[in-house]
Amino acid sequence: MKSRNSTKPAVKTDSESIHWYDHPEWYEAGFLKETPSEARFLEDVFRKFVPFPVERVLEAGCGSGRLVREMARRGYAVTGMDLNQPALDFCEKKLKQIGCRAVLSKQDMTDFQFDQPFDAAFNAINTFRHLETESAALSHLKCVAKHLRPGGVFVLSLHIVPHDGELWGTERWSVKTPEFSIRYALSVEQVDEAKRVETLKMTMKVQIDGQEEKKLTDHLRLRLYDVEQLKSLLAKVKGLELVRTYDFWFDINDPCRLTKKSCDVVLVLQKKA
Numbered sequence: 001m002k003s004r005n006s007t008k009p010a011v012k013t014d015s016e017s018i019h020w021y022d023h024p025e026w027y028e029a030g031f032l033k034e035t036p037s038e039a040r041f042l043e044d045v046f047r048k049f050v051p052f053p054v055e056r057v058l059e060a061g062c063g064s065g066r067l068v069r070e071m072a073r074r075g076y077a078v079t080g081m082d083l084n085q086p087a088l089d090f091c092e093k094k095l096k097q098i099g100c101r102a103v104l105s106k107q108d109m110t111d112f113q114f115d116q117p118f119d120a121a122f123n124a125i126n127t128f129r130h131l132e133t134e135s136a137a138l139s140h141l142k143c144v145a146k147h148l149r150p151g152g153v154f155v156l157s158l159h160i161v162p163h164d165g166e167l168w169g170t171e172r173w174s175v176k177t178p179e180f181s182i183r184y185a186l187s188v189e190q191v192d193e194a195k196r197v198e199t200l201k202m203t204m205k206v207q208i209d210g211q212e213e214k215k216l217t218d219h220l221r222l223r224l225y226d227v228e229q230l231k232s233l234l235a236k237v238k239g240l241e242l243v244r245t246y247d248f249w250f251d252i253n254d255p256c257r258l259t260k261k262s263c264d265v266v267l268v269l270q271k272k273a
């Protein structure tokens, strides 16, 4: 493990700086493959834990809306909330293309307001870690709890750092569609262990119609969690109870325990009756 507040040496780059989430089509292409299994898992959770039929669902930080669309296609009354307008516009356009509807709302997930309660809510792939401070994370959890019906669930998935786990690393993957191909690389470039924040460098090498490849880069700041920190945070939210933990295999028949070795976790939190 590297020392506190360290930074990788700067390297010369010829890439264009962008905001990753302002390019929803390219952003979500990298995650579409997992979407059906995540949606199926959400439905499994609803059936297993919620004592009434789930109809109204909320996604916090829905981005381009890959899950909003998938859940709307499966018949749920979906509300998606995000701060990024290009992502919400993209989601609206794609909903029309597939003939589905959802409510999309530009709001902050630390302080949002809807008139009707939800039967279930979810927050996927590290979106929660965009909340850089404990107070922002707490506000989000409390706001979710306030908007759930008693017995309703909140499904929260995030990466946590295992004890003695490596803070540094790079993940690479690629995607090809009929319109474009993209090579993604996500690497940790700075870690502030005192503030519990890491900065990730996201690189997309995009090639459209066989033209010259464009290299685009963004830097994302995410809060770091270890298991104790996560447990102590959850203990402060009186309205939500942790009822089961899973991992990113999204298998309802294969729950796991939240331990020092946990890495990718999916928490099922239930609003107390």
Ligand SMILES: C[S@@+](CC[C@H](N)C(=O)[O-])C[C@H]1O[C@@H](n2cnc3c(N)ncnc32)[C@H](O)[C@@H]1O
Binding pocket: 021, 028, 031, 060, 061, 062, 063, 064, 065, 066, 067, 081, 082, 083, 084, 087, 107, 108, 109, 110, 123, 124, 125, 126, 127, 130, 131
């Ligand atoms: C990793 S993306 C995930 C998008 C989507 N949930 C998915 O699974 O594909 C994170 C999203 O969180 C949104 N976001 C970050 N901070 C937010 C905040 N405070 N309130 C609402 N949305 C936020 C970003 O705009 C971005 O669209």
